[in-house]
Amino acid sequence: MNLQGKIQIVGKTDTGRVRQNNEDCIGFDSALGLLVLADGMGGHLGGEVASSLTVDSIIKSSQNHLPSIKAGQIDSETGFSLESICIQEAVELANDLVYRKSTEQLELRGMGTTLVAMVFYDNRFSLAHIGDSRCYRFRNNNLDQITKDHSLLQELVDRGFYTPEEAKKSLNKNLVTKALGIDPTTTPDVQEDLAMKNDIYLLCSDGLTDLVEDEYISLTIQRFSDNLEEAAKQLITKANQNGGKDNISVILCRIIEDFSESPGWFKKLIEWF
Numbered sequence: 001m002n003l004q005g006k007i008q009i010v011g012k013t014d015t016g017r018v019r020q021n022n023e024d025c026i027g028f029d030s031a032l033g034l035l036v037l038a039d040g041m042g043g044h045l046g047g048e049v050a051s052s053l054t055v056d057s058i059i060k061s062s063q064n065h066l067p068s069i070k071a072g073q074i075d076s077e078t079g080f081s082l083e084s085i086c087i088q089e090a091v092e093l094a095n096d097l098v099y100r101k102s103t104e105q106l107e108l109r110g111m112g113t114t115l116v117a118m119v120f121y122d123n124r125f126s127l128a129h130i131g132d133s134r135c136y137r138f139r140n141n142n143l144d145q146i147t148k149d150h151s152l153l154q155e156l157v158d159r160g161f162y163t164p165e166e167a168k169k170s171l172n173k174n175l176v177t178k179a180l181g182i183d184p185t186t187t188p189d190v191q192e193d194l195a196m197k198n199d200i201y202l203l204c205s206d207g208l209t210d211l212v213e214d215e216y217i218s219l220t221i222q223r224f225s226d227n228l229e230e231a232a233k234q235l236i237t238k239a240n241q242n243g244g245k246d247n248i249s250v251i252l253c254r255i256i257e258d259f260s261e262s263p264g265w266f267k268k269l270i271e272w273f
Contacts, residue, residue, distance in 0.1 A: 017244030046111030100183030
């Protein structure tokens with residue numbers, strides 16, 4: 001299904017006020033309902049190479065395989081939709097590409113990237129992520145983080161060493177425990193859920209969330225829910241006003257109308273529940 005007119009996607013990326021290069025990379029395909037954001041890391045130009053290779057690879061792989069998937073098909077081994085399997089395999093392919101590139105060129109050794117990738121279909125979404133780039137959902141004026149950081153700080157919170165409030169003040173925010181392209185193989189965290197009309201989804205790098213509180217993000221999306229271009233601009237401006245110490249990237253996606261591909265009786269059954 002072509003999702004043009006059913007969802008709106010806006011993306012912006014900014015170098016920030018401190019870094020010389022932008023190691024973030026974003027990409028999306030509105031017709032396919034695909035969003036991809038990566039935050040690269042590595043010496044020299046490694047971070048830029050890793051993030052751009054990852055985004056390009058995932059978009060191309062998804063464009064080649066997602067259109068042939070019929071809605072409602074489930075993978076018998078995992079219980080995930082075939083769309084989720086497609087995104088997972090695209091991420092694993094990108095990991096192989098980045099890892100091989102890093103072993104072939106000395107100046108790219110050790111490069112890697114975080115990743116958050118999302119695809120919408122049949123009033124649902126599949127989401128894959130690695131690292132500390134995040135996805136949020138804004139629904140009914142509430143903002144919820146729906147990814148969980150792969151970071152040392154998150155592990156310390158999970159173990160009770162920090163409260164979430166204390167973690168916000170920690171100096172160890174950027175130590176990721178998992179990244180794409182560092183190891184020969186990797187598996188992203190994958191999840192699925194329903195997408196509803198008027199939902200707004202935010203994909204972002206830590207250049208935003210390290211410097212801008214969730215409350216401000218929520219208020220900005222609420223205020224500019226009908227103007228995603230301005231919402232994205234305001235979020236990046238705020239991060240820069242607060243220091244702009246890192247690259248800042250955001251992708252916003254608003255669900256405009258129903259995009260169900262399920263049979264009519266099944267759609268009515270879901271709506272009834």
